[in-house]
Amino acid sequence: MSKIEAKLSELGVTLPDVAAPAANYVPYVVVGDMVYVSGQISMNEDGLIVGKVGADLDTQAGADAAKTCAISLLAALKAACGGDIDRLVRVVKLVGFVNSTPDFTDQPKVINGASDFLVEALGDKGRHARSAVSAGALPLGVAVEIEAIFQIA
Template sequence: MSGTVEAKLASLGIVVPAATAPAANYVPTVVSGNLLWISGQISVANGQMMTGKLSSEADVEAGRAAARQCAINVIAQIKSALGDLDRVKRVVKLVGFVNSAPDFSDHPKVVNGASDLFVEVFGDAGRHARSAVGVAALPFNVSVEVEAVIEFA
């Protein structure tokens, strides 16, 4: 742990897990020019999936926690792909998918769990464009999935 971003993570009490392998026929990251495209990361921590449909099985706070965990998993993929988190110049775009009941409309509040963490960790470079989308289902009934585009040096 030598970099500025790693020190910030440590000060927040965040241990970045090893990047997970894909669950199907895709790659976790793709580099194109100076952009790192990160496949959707689900809400799983220490092998335990954070599950439940928002509104009927989980509340906004549980959803925010799940989105935050997705962001930590995105950071794990960044670290695996780039080797050094200080290479991140900008979090360009996040897309958050929220497993939600038809009556649920607080998707932005849920995905803020991921957005807030990126700003906390990367400062102004963590501010990004974003979509927060409600979906009928997600793999393994997880509550949230987040994908990202990262600009790096």
């Protein structure tokens, strides 16, 4: 078991299989030592996490949904690394989209669910630049979608 997967196991997390793309795109692209991962939507073992933060979900529920996106991002990273996720050098950037009401302004607190998880799981390798923005709607009505850029060795 890799060092990163051992830490994830300590946190009670098992990486899922990478979801198949829903349209004409790929789950990730590797360019040199950079991995660009397509947006991962909020889902868990029960299915999609849907709803609008500020109406159907509170900030903490949104943050929990964002954490599921981060787990899916790591699963895609592992696939991009041919199964060796320990090739990760660092998380470079996250771009997080929150399906939220027009008056909801805590998008950064929602995306913290992903950011905090990545730092907890990866230590300093998990520290990253980030954007957290509101969206009037997201695919399939999900609460959160996050894309990422990783550097690998």
